[in-house]
Amino acid sequence: MLEQLASRIDGSALQAGAVYLLSQIRGFPPMIQTVHLLAIAAVMGSIVLIDLRILGLALRGQPTSDLARRLLPWTWWALPFLFVSGIIFVLARPQRYAVNPIFRLKFVLLALAVIVTLALHRVTARNPAYWEGPGGGRVLGRMVAAASLLLWVAVVLAGRWIAYADYLLPSEE
Amino acid sequence: MDPLWEWLELLPLAQYVGESWWFPLLESIHVVAATFLVGAIAMLDLRLLGVAATQHRVSRIASEILPWTAAAAVVAVVTGVPLFTTRATHYAHNTAFQIKVLLLVLAAVNMLWFHLRTERGIAAWDNDGTPVTGARIAGLCSMVLWAGVLLSGRWIGHLI
Structure with a gap:
């Protein structure tokens, strides 16, 4: 399915536009990649810090609910920036990404990370005292936070490995 | 300085990292950090x-966040x-790498x-929603410099 989509993008005006931007504007690729990195920094400084707070490791002077309310918008706002800065590269070379197993893995991990973060967000919105309260919140909350932390970091690692998959896992052709 | 760089390149560590999956592994961890x-x-x-977390004291945010930034560094x-x-x-002569090192030095100086000057009088503005000018300049410089470190760092690989 991904490969069919890629062959439809191949030769389209979208691809031509992306190739034009990336090849004709000097310094465009590293600048757009830096937008991607800054948006990742926003994810690290928001959901990852919230996860560390729930695990009791960081920012213990601030209540989790207060931190989540303040920082989660940064996570959600980072996503459209990540999407736009990332898709330019995919549009320019769709076939390269369609056959890359690490690219697929990254988006499976991203989907899971977003689902876990949404769950964390909803729990906080419904019951701000959940993370501080006694009982279930502690254990379940810590498991969710650990999953979220590992998933977001794994997404970033996988993102960096896409480029290496071309060398480490040569295609059959 | 070139003899030093050549000596580094010939270290077993350099050769091992350069020829194995350690390079992508270390690089990806470098990106996370x-x-x-x-x-x-x-x-x-x-x-x-004075943009965020204004209800919290500056000193509290600083003492809670700085151990994590130090660990990441x-x-x-x-x-x-x-x-x-x-x-x-190659890296020592790479313009993007040189700019990155310069920006890191400036970030450290900032x-x-x-810490040595502006923070001395923190008691007077610790609770202020908008801290003194010196503190605001330090915050702005830090954001610009660190964004520049990411940009120049990412640019290194684009210069052959």
């Missing part, structure tokens, strides 16, 4: 600018140095200036 460092320090920078250096050694001569 660098983005975490920038994301975490931005929290303090935005507090200094250690990881970034520990992963970054072996990457550098693999092609030390941090030192803040």
Whole structure:
């Protein structure tokens, strides 16, 4: 399915536009990649810090609910920036990404990370005292936070490995 | 300096990292550490600018976030140095790398200036939603410099 989509993008005006931007504007690729990195920094400084707070490791002077309310918008706002800065590269070379197993893995991990973060967000919105309260919140909350932390970091690692998959896992052709 | 770079390149560590999956592994950890460092320090920078977390004391945000940025910096250096050694001569002459080092030095000077000078009088503005001008300048400089470190760092690989 991904490969069919890629062959439809191949030769389209979208691809031509992306190739034009990336090849004709000097310094465009590293600048757009830096937008991607800054948006990742926003994810690290928001959901990852919230996860560390729930695990009791960081920012213990601030209540989790207060931190989540303040920082989660940064996570959600980072996503459209990540999407736009990332898709330019995919549009320019769709076939390269369609056959890359690490690219697929990254988006499976991203989907899971977003689902876990949404769950964390909803729990906080419904019951701000959940993370501080006694009982279930502690254990379940810590498991969710650990999953979220590992998933977001794994997404970033996988993102960096896409480029290496071309060398480490040569295609059959 | 070139003899030093050549000596580094010939170290067993440099050769091993350069020829194995250690390079992509260390590089990806370097990216996680660098983005975490920038994301975490931005929290303090935005507090200094009076943009975020204004109901919390500046000193509290600083004391809670700085151990994490320091830890991230250690990881970034520990992963970054072996990457550098693999092609030390090339990187030392790479303009993007040189700019990155310059920006890192400026970021360090900005941090030192803040801790040694501006922060001395923190008692007077710790609770202020919008801190004194010196603190706001330190926050702005930090954000710009760290964004520049990410940009020049990412640019290194684009210069052959």
